Amino acid sequence: MTRGVGGHSPANVQKYLSGVDYPAEKQDLIECAKRNNAPDDVMEEIRKLPDEQYGGPQDVMKGYGDIE
Template identity: 45%
Template sequence: MAEVNPIALQKALSGMDYPAKKNDLVEQARANKADDALVNRLSHLKEQRFDGPDKVSKAIFRGR
C-alpha cells in the first residue's frame, strides 16, 4: 500500500467528530478531497470505530 503523509491525513480528517466509525472517516476524507490512496487506506483499516485522531494515526501508521 502507498505511504500516507501524516499532514495529508490530518487535512483529510479535518472537521471530523469523534468517536467515529470507519465509514465516517472515509466520507470525511472524500469530502475534504483526499487522494484516492488515502481514502483507500482508511477504508481498509481493521478497526471499525475510532475514539480520536490519534487512534486513526496509530492504525494507519502501525507496522510501517
C-alpha cells in the same frame, strides 16, 4: 518528514479528516475524507484502516500504524 505506510505521510491522511466528529466509525472517516476531496491514494489508505471506532486523531494514527 516522517513517512508512513506506502511512503505516505500520516499527517496527510489527517489533513483530509478535518471536521470529523469523534468518536467516529471507519465509515465516518471515509465519508469525511470524501467531503474534503481526498485524493484516491489517501482514500485507499483510509479504507485499509481496521474496522473499529476511533476516539480521536491519535486512534486513527494508531490504526494507520497497524496497516500491514
